[in-house]
Amino acid sequence: MRRYNPFYFVLESLKGLKRNGVMTFASVAVLLSCLVVMGGFALMVYNINFNLEKLDALNEIVVFTEYDASIEEIDELAGQIAALDNVESTSTKYKEQILADLKEENPDLYGDVTDEENPLSASITITYKSNEGVPELDFQLRQLSGVRKIRNDLNVATTIGNLKSGIMLVFIWFLVILFVVSIFIIINTIKLSVFSRRNEIGIMRYIGATGWFITLPFIFEGIIIGTVAALGGYFLIRGAYSYVIAKVVSSIQILSFIPMADLSGLLLLAFFGIGIATGVVGSSISLGKYLKK
Amino acid sequence: MRMLHSLRSFERRICRLSEFLAVTSGARRLRFRTGYTFLSEKGCAPQIPIFMIEFRNVKKSYPTGTVALKGVNLHIDDGEFVFIVGQSGAGKTTLMKLLLCEEKATSGTIIVGDTNVTRITNRKIPYYRRKLGVVFQDFRLLPNKTVYENVAFAMQVVGTPNKMIRRRVPAILNTVNLADKHNSFPNEISGGEQQRVALARALANNPSVIIADEPTGNIDPQMSLEIMNLLVKINKLGKTVIVVTHEQSLVDYYKQRVIMIGDGVVAEDHVGGMFE
Numbered sequence: 277m278r279r280y281n282p283f284y285f286v287l288e289s290l291k292g293l294k295r296n297g298v299m300t301f302a303s304v305a306v307l308l309s310c311l312v313v314m315g316g317f318a319l320m321v322y323n324i325n326f327n328l329e330k331l332d333a334l335n336e337i338v339v340f341t342e343y344d345a346s347i348e349e350i351d352e353l354a355g356q357i358a359a360l361d362n363v364e365s366t367s368t369k370y371k372e373q374i375l376a377d378l379k380e381e382n383p384d385l386y387g388d389v390t391d392e393e394n395p396l397s398a399s400i401t402i403t404y405k406s407n408e409g410v411p412e413l414d415f416q417l418r419q420l421s422g423v424r425k426i427r428n429d430l431n432v433a434t435t436i437g438n439l440k441s442g443i444m445l446v447f448i449w450f451l452v453i454l455f456v457v458s459i460f461i462i463i464n465t466i467k468l469s470v471f472s473r474r475n476e477i478g479i480m481r482y483i484g485a486t487g488w489f490i491t492l493p494f495i496f497e498g499i500i501i502g503t504v505a506a507l508g509g510y511f512l513i514r515g516a517y518s519y520v521i522a523k524v525v526s527s528i529q530i531l532s533f534i535p536m537a538d539l540s541g542l543l544l545l546a547f548f549g550i551g552i553a554t555g556v557v558g559s560s561i562s563l564g565k566y567l568k569k
Numbered sequence: 570m571r572m573l574h575s576l577r578s579f580e581r582r583i584c585r586l587s588e589f590l591a592v593t594s595g596a597r598r599l600r601f602r603t604g605y606t607f608l609s610e611k612g613c614a615p616q617i618p619i620f621m622i623e624f625r626n627v628k629k630s631y632p633t634g635t636v637a638l639k640g641v642n643l644h645i646d647d648g649e650f651v652f653i654v655g656q657s658g659a660g661k662t663t664l665m666k667l668l669l670c671e672e673k674a675t676s677g678t679i680i681v682g683d684t685n686v687t688r689i690t691n692r693k694i695p696y697y698r699r700k701l702g703v704v705f706q707d708f709r710l711l712p713n714k715t716v717y718e719n720v721a722f723a724m725q726v727v728g729t730p731n732k733m734i735r736r737r738v739p740a741i742l743n744t745v746n747l748a749d750k751h752n753s754f755p756n757e758i759s760g761g762e763q764q765r766v767a768l769a770r771a772l773a774n775n776p777s778v779i780i781a782d783e784p785t786g787n788i789d790p791q792m793s794l795e796i797m798n799l800l801v802k803i804n805k806l807g808k809t810v811i812v813v814t815h816e817q818s819l820v821d822y823y824k825q826r827v828i829m830i831g832d833g834v835v836a837e838d839h840v841g842g843m844f845e
C-alpha cells in the first residue's frame with residue numbers, strides 16, 4: 277500500500293508561502309484586518325445588546341392608582357387589568373412597600389418619611405404580550421376607574437428595537453463585504469503561488485500525480501494564512517478590548533461590559549472558523565481547473 | 570519481420586479474448602487459476618497488462634481550426650522500438666499528446682494496454698499516466714532540485730515509500746550512467762546529462778512505455794547517440810519505446826521500425842530506417 281508523507285504537503289505549502297512572501301503577508305494582513313474589524317464590530321454589538329437588555333424594564337406599562345385607594349380597591353383593579361387581552365402578567369406594589377424600597381435605596385432623602393406622610397401611590401406593573409397591542413391596551417387602561425396615571429415607554433422601546441436591528445443589518449453587510457474582500461485577496465495569492473510553480477505542476481501531471489496531490493499544498497497555504505490571521509486577530513482584539521474597557525469603564529459608570537474571558541472562546545472559534553474557511557474557499561476557487569484533472 | 574509483428578499481436582489478441590470471455594462469464598477466479606496458466610509462457614501473466622498501443626482512425630482538430638491528424642491507424646506492440654518521423658507540423662507531437670491524454674481526440678479510438686484512452690475519465694488519467702514515462706526536448710527538470718531529487722520527486726508524487734525511493738533512485742541513475750552526479754543541480758550539468766536525468770525520471774515509476782518527443786533536439790550529436798543508446802538499452806529491458814525525431818541519420822543508424830507521419834496520416838510504416 278502506498279502512503280503519502282503528510283509532512284510533504286505542509287513543507288511544500290510553507291515553501292510556497294515563503295516564495296510569495298509579499299503576497300502572503302498581504303493576505304494575512306487583509307484577512308487579519310477583516311477579522312479584527314468583524315470582531316470589534318461583533319463585540320460592540322454584543323455589548324450594546326447586553327446594555328440594552330438591562331433596559332428591558334422599558335417593555336412594561338406601569339399603572340399608578342389614586343393616592344387614597346384601599347388595598348381592596350387596588351387588588352380589584354389589578355384583577356381587572358389581569359383580565360385584559362394583551363396582559364401577560366401584573367405585579368402590584370403597595371405604596372408602603374415602595375416607600376420602604378426608597379428608604380433602603382436612599383436613606384438620606386426618605387429616611388424621615390413615615391407611612392402616614394407617604395406621598396406615593398400604589399403601582400401595578402404590567403408585562404404585555406405584544407407591542408402591537410399596546411395602544412389598545414393603553415386605551416383600555418384609561419377606561420378603568422381608579423387609574424390615576426399610566427407610564428408607557430413603548431416609543432422608547434420600539435426605537436431601541438429598531439436601532440438593534442439596524443445595527444445588526446449594518447454588521448451583516450460589513451461581514452459579507454469583508455469576507456468577499458478576503459477571499460479575493462487569497463484567491464490572488466494562491467493563483468500567484470500556482471503560477472510560480474506552473475512548471476512543477478506540469479511535470480507532476482505528466483508523472484501521474486493526482487489532482488488532490490497537486491492541490492493539497494495550495495489548500496494548506498490557504499489554511500495557514502487563515503490560521504495565522506485568526507491567531508493574530510484574536511490577540512489584537514483581546515488587547516484592544518481590555519484597553520477600551522479600562523478606559524471606558526472608568527469614565528462612564530452606567531455602561532457595563534461583558535468580560536473578555538466570557539467571549540474569548542467564542543471569538544477564537546469564530547476567528548479560526550472564518551479564517552480557515554476563507555483560506556480553503558479562496559484556494560479552492562483558484563485551483564478549480566487543477567482539481568478536475 | 571512485419572509478419573512476426575502481426576503474429577505476435579494475433580497471439581495477444583487471443584489472450585485478451587480469453588480474458589474477456591472469462592470475465593464476462595463471471596469466472597473471475599477461474600481466470601486467474603486456469604486462464605493464464607497455459608498462456609503465461611506467451612507473456613500473459615495476470616498482473617502484467619499487455620501494452621499494445623492502438624490508434625484506430627484517430628482524428629484531431631484544434632479549436633483554432635487546424636486539422637493536425639486526419640485519421641491515424643497505428644499498432645505498436647508490447648516491447649517494440651518505434652521511431653516516429655515526419656516534417657515539422659506533421660502532427661507528431663499531437664500524436665504523443667493524445668497518447669498522454671493531454672489532448673482529447675476529436676474522433677477515433679486509442680487503446681493503450683487495458684485502457685481506452687479516448688473514453689478515460691479525468692479521475693483515472695493520473696493512474697494511466699503512471700504507465701507511461703515521458704521525455705521532452707526541453708528536459709523539463711526542476712531547477713531547484715538536485716539530480717537525485719528530480720528523480721525521487723517522480724516517485725514521491727505517486728506515493729512511493731521513502732525506503733523504496735532511497736533504494737531505487739541510485740539504481741536508476743546507474744542505469745543512465747549518472748551515478749556520480751547525484752548532488753548536481755540541472756544547471757551544473759550538460760544538456761546530454763540533463764536529458765539522462767529526464768530519462769531516469771521517466772523510468773522512476775517503472776512504466777511500460779517510454780515516450781520521447783525529440784529527445785535529442787537540444788543536445789549535440791555525440792550526446793544524442795548516448796541518449797539513443799540508452800533508449801535502445803531500455804527497450805532491451807522490455808519496455809516499449811517510442812521516439813519522435815527528425816534526425817534521419819539516427820533513424821538510419823538504428824534500423825528500427827519507422828512510422829512516418831505526413832499530412833496528418835501514417836504515410837509510411839516499415840522496419841529498418843528511412844532510406845531502405
Ligand SMILES: Nc1ncnc2c1ncn2[C@@H]1O[C@H](COP(=O)(O)OP(=O)(O)O)[C@@H](O)[C@H]1O
Pocket residue numbers: 631632633635636637655656657658659660661662663664
Ligand atoms: N495547441 C494547439 N493549438 C492549435 N494548433 C496546434 C496546437 N498544437 C499544434 N497545433 C497545430 O497542429 C499541427 C501539428 O502540430 P504538431 O503536432 O506540433 O506537429 P509536429 O510535432 O509534427 O511538428 C501544426 O499545424 C500545429 O500548428
Ligand SMILES: [Mg+2]
Pocket residue numbers: 661662663
Ligand atoms: Mg513536435
